[in-house]
Amino acid sequence: MATLTIKNIPEPVVKRLKQQAAAQHRSLNFQVISFLEQMTHSVPVDADALLVRARALRRAPKGIKVTDRLLEELKVVGQP
Numbered sequence: 001m002a003t004l005t006i007k008n009i010p011e012p013v014v015k016r017l018k019q020q021a022a023a024q025h026r027s028l029n030f031q032v033i034s035f036l037e038q039m040t041h042s043v044p045v046d047a048d049a050l051l052v053r054a055r056a057l058r059r060a061p062k063g064i065k066v067t068d069r070l071l072e073e074l075k076v077v078g079q080p
Contacts, residue, residue: 017031017032053074
């Protein structure tokens with residue numbers, strides 16, 4: 001495994017990382033590795049497709065209610 005040194009991390013960022021690590025019962029090192037893994041496996045967002053989907057939702061029949069839960073589900077799926 002490789003070793004990575006990151007310099008000049010703002011103290012508030014370190015504090016939040018430590019708090020998040022403690023909440024997850026992880027070491028600070030493992031928390032940072034988890035974040036790096038998440039960010040490097042993330043799927044890029046197709047902004048044009050997202051706008052098409054948003055416009056379609058606006059035109060949705062009045063019987064369909066756009067809720068926070070629906071929006072969260074759509075964000076997780078990440079598809080138009």
